[in-house]
Amino acid sequence: MTAPTRRHALRATLAAAALLALHGTAAAQEPAWPTKPIRVIVTFPPGGSSDAIVRAIGPHVSAKLGQPLVIENRPGAGGNIGLAAVAKAEPDGHTLGLGAAGGLSANVSLYPQMPYDPVKDFKPVSLVAMIPFVLVGHPSLGARTQAELIALAKREPAKVSLGHGGNGTAMHLTASLFEQMAGVKITQIAYRGSGPAAVDALAGQIPLAVTDLPAALQHVRAGKLIAYSVTSAKRVPALPDVPTVAEAGLPGYESVGWFGIVAPAATPDAIVNKLNAAIVDALNDPAIQASVRNIGVEPAPSTPKAFGDYIRSETVKWGQVIRNAGIKLE
Structure with missing residues (x-):
C-alpha cells in the first residue's frame, strides 16, 4: 500500500470512528423512555367525557410507546387539585395531566390563589379535543x-x-x-x-x-x-341546521370547552415530542375520531407550540370576560 493510500485509509477510519462516537453521544443523551406505565391525572371524576377521551386514545398511544396509560382521577377546585399534582410530579414523562379550559386558562382569573402557574409550571403536549x-x-x-x-x-x-x-x-x-x-x-x-x-x-x-x-x-x-x-366557530355535524352564535347575530363569538395534555415543566423536549407524535397519530385515526365524536366532542390534535399559544390566548380572553362579569370563586 502506497503512502497516499495509507493516509486516505487512515482518514476514512478516523471519520468513521468520529461518526460512531457522535451517534453514541446522541444515543447516550436520548432518555430511555418510557420505562414504566404512564400515569395520566384526569382532573374530573370517573365516567365523564375526559375519561372517555383518554380511554379512546389509550390503546393506540400505548401501542406506539410500549407502555400502558393509567388513568388517575383527581377532581376538585375546577381542575386545580389534579393539575397541582402534575406540576409537582417528577418531570420524567411518566406523569401527565389531562386539563381543561378552566384549570389551564380561566382559573387564574377566577381564584384569588392558585397552586400552580398554568404557563410556567407545565409543558404543553397537545390539545386533544374541543366541546x-x-x-x-x-x-x-x-x-x-x-x-x-x-x-x-x-x-x-x-x-x-x-x-x-x-x-x-x-x-x-x-x-x-x-x-x-x-x-x-x-x-x-x-x-x-x-x-x-x-x-x-x-x-x-x-x-x-x-x-x-x-x-x-x-x-x-x-x-x-x-x-x-x-357556541363553536363552525356548525356541528350533530345539529347541521342550528346556526352558530356568530351566524345568528353576534359576529366574533366563539366559546368551546376543551381538553389538553400537559407534562411537568422540566420534562425533556424529546419526550414531549414523542408523546405528541403518539397522541396526534391516535387522534388522526378514523376509528378513534368516530369514537370521540360519539361522546359529543371534536378531536383537536395540535403541536406543543400551538397548544401553548392557545392556552395563553384563552387565558387573556377569559380573564377579560371574568373581570367584566365580576365572577370570583373561593
Missing part, C-alpha cells in the same frame, strides 16, 4: 330564534333565566360571554353539571340552558327543546 356547547330553551318561552331571544331578554329581563353546569365552568363563562356580546342581563343559575340544567329546561323549570351536546341532543331532535345556536 361545543348549545344554547337551548323551552318552547314556552316564546322565542324561536336567537335574535328573538335577545330581543325578549332586553324587553322583559325578568322573564329570562339560564341554567349552566356550575360556577366557573366553561358553560358559565360561555353564558357570560353571550350576555356581554348581546348586551343583555340574564339571571344565571348554577347546576352541578350540564345534565341537571338540561333536565330542568326540559321540564320548564328554567327557560334557558347552556349545555354540552350529549345532555340536550335527543331533546332537541324530539322537538322538546329549541336549539337557538351552537
Whole structure:
C-alpha cells in the first residue's frame, strides 16, 4: 500500500470512528423512555367525557410507546387539585395531566390563589379535543330564534333565566360571554353539571340552558327543546341546521370547552415530542375520531407550540370576560 493510500485509509477510519462516537453521544443523551406505565391525572371524576377521551386514545398511544396509560382521577377546585399534582410530579414523562379550559386558562382569573402557574409550571403536549356547547330553551318561552331571544331578554329581563353546569365552568363563562356580546342581563343559575340544567329546561323549570351536546341532543331532535345556536366557530355535524352564535347575530363569538395534555415543566423536549407524535397519530385515526365524536366532542390534535399559544390566548380572553362579569370563586 502506497503512502497516499495509507493516509486516505487512515482518514476514512478516523471519520468513521468520529461518526460512531457522535451517534453514541446522541444515543447516550436520548432518555430511555418510557420505562414504566404512564400515569395520566384526569382532573374530573370517573365516567365523564375526559375519561372517555383518554380511554379512546389509550390503546393506540400505548401501542406506539410500549407502555400502558393509567388513568388517575383527581377532581376538585375546577381542575386545580389534579393539575397541582402534575406540576409537582417528577418531570420524567411518566406523569401527565389531562386539563381543561378552566384549570389551564380561566382559573387564574377566577381564584384569588392558585397552586400552580398554568404557563410556567407545565409543558404543553397537545390539545386533544374541543366541546361545543348549545344554547337551548323551552318552547314556552316564546322565542324561536336567537335574535328573538335577545330581543325578549332586553324587553322583559325578568322573564329570562339560564341554567349552566356550575360556577366557573366553561358553560358559565360561555353564558357570560353571550350576555356581554348581546348586551343583555340574564339571571344565571348554577347546576352541578350540564345534565341537571338540561333536565330542568326540559321540564320548564328554567327557560334557558347552556349545555354540552350529549345532555340536550335527543331533546332537541324530539322537538322538546329549541336549539337557538351552537357556541363553536363552525356548525356541528350533530345539529347541521342550528346556526352558530356568530351566524345568528353576534359576529366574533366563539366559546368551546376543551381538553389538553400537559407534562411537568422540566420534562425533556424529546419526550414531549414523542408523546405528541403518539397522541396526534391516535387522534388522526378514523376509528378513534368516530369514537370521540360519539361522546359529543371534536378531536383537536395540535403541536406543543400551538397548544401553548392557545392556552395563553384563552387565558387573556377569559380573564377579560371574568373581570367584566365580576365572577370570583373561593
